[in-house]
Amino acid sequence: MVKNIVIIGGSHAGVSTAQRLLKSAPSSTNFRITLISPNSHMYWNLASPRGLIPGNYAKDELFLEIESGFRKYSSSRFEFVQGTAVGLDEASQTVTVRGAEKEKSVAYDWLVLASGSRTLDDSPFKNIGTTEETRSALKDLQARVKAAKSITVAGAGVTGVEVAGELGSAFGKEKKITLLAPGPRILEDMLEVNSNIATKELHRLGVEVQLKSRVSKSTVGSNGQYEILLSSGTTVTTDLYIPTFGLTPNSAYLPAKFLTSQGFVKVDEFFQVTGTKNIWAIGDVSDLEQSQWIKTQYQSDHLSKNLIKILQNQAPQAYKKATTPMMGLSVGKDLGTGHYGNWRIPTFMARYLRKTLFLERLSEIVTGTAF
Template structure:
């Protein structure tokens, strides 16, 4: 009888792992992969900062249907369950899924938690829930961007700088755009030279960069404008406020004993959930590494190989975290910057690598041709 490998999560980590397992022809035991996800389409959120600009990606390029990508597999090899995981029972090896108006139980032999994370304010820089909900949120944000005369972006990490850069590229000459950085420079987790390049380009694009400006709270006034109160006591008034800081793991269905105090799933060096049998976790929901596309890619590739080894009655290999940090970002459409360890990636190289925001990878991941 086929082993049922259940994967929770229809974003990069989950979809990639599903395709990697199904494309492996070396399993002595037949496997079936069941993918549980509320979103019918995989969302390429890496390009979401550019996607919030009205007129970009008008052909719905940021979304690709998952079902169509797995059409080459028969129903005894792959099943897509559209719904949200709401419970996990380790003893009975079942996952409870809320599908539309009812709940169903899905049994597993092996379980992979790849349910990702969400933004604290439910902005469409991550999946929000169903594909329709994410699409709607993105369109709503586009409309508000177009209508606003002043826009303030808070948080000067990669997402915040990319959002401010895209806004500056599109509207720097006609709208007032402010980027609030809580520290002494933007991109504090990157090299100082990366911060300098990004700051200069943002300013060239017409973005006002305010350093040491940490948001304490924000309220909407009677006139519909946002009042952003900074820790310094200063107030910034703006038509549209876009916070880009703070992620929360999608782990509410996981028993508390498997979670950190912040809600991330605890895993060991084999990506197996600490204290659990036949359960693994990868990507943003795991406590192993920072939220980053490349980290999820490494973990997915490693786990797929390990699960095959286990099915072959071989010992799994420990996952080795990358010790050299790598990061890149786009600042508008003309400039990109990044670093590998302490080496700054030349601007022209970063720009070449990031000119499409890797959108061309979406089809290969969903259809499996990338593996």
């Protein structure tokens, strides 16, 4: 009997898992995959900080059609359904999907939740909804970056520092670029030496770094400028405000019993959703690990192997979370930094590893050649 495996999410976790299953499962395993996604194209959001600079990716390289990567599979093995998951009925084992014109029900035997997350303000550092909506938001942000004489970036984690670095590389000599860090240093989740290296490079690029500057709220005045109120009571006025902090899981379609108070899906060490037998969750939407691309790939690899084991009537293996923290980032186009545990990755190595922001992986993942 054919096992219907439905995967919700057309980004890193969902596309990778679908390709891994289709490429790795023995021919004796009998299953069919349905991939549900509101976006028709996979978006390489890892390069979005560089993508907000007009002209850096003039040929739309950050988007690649999902269906094109699966055309080698017959309709009996794979189906792509473009639409947004808006409901889940565990009793009938169906997902309600809202398309452009109507809603439909998609039946599943097994369900993989890989619907990811979005930014709090729906900025294009993550998928916003449809590919058209994300493209439009990215082009709009590019236009506003080009027009602004002053740009303030809030949030000094990896995304914020990368955004500030790209802005400094492109416009540090002609625009006022400011990075607001809520704490006593930037990159507080990384080693202090990484913070120092990145701070020095930002200064070299013409970026003003303001520490202990936590944003309380922002408003747009009648002149179109942003008024940013800091927790200190200070107000910052700027032509363009780019917040880079906070993620919201895309889990509104799920029953509340599956979710934490923050909206993340509760899973066990097998990625199985708490209280279910045939539903799994990986990536940003899951509560298992911190949102990070490399961790999503580890999870996708482990889950696909486990599902193949179950198809072959073998016991799945528990996932072991990485205990050694690691992180890397680019600070503009000329410098990178990172760490693995307490070992600092040499800047030349970090720069080499991240010089393309892994954009070449987009085609490899969508077509499955990476697996």
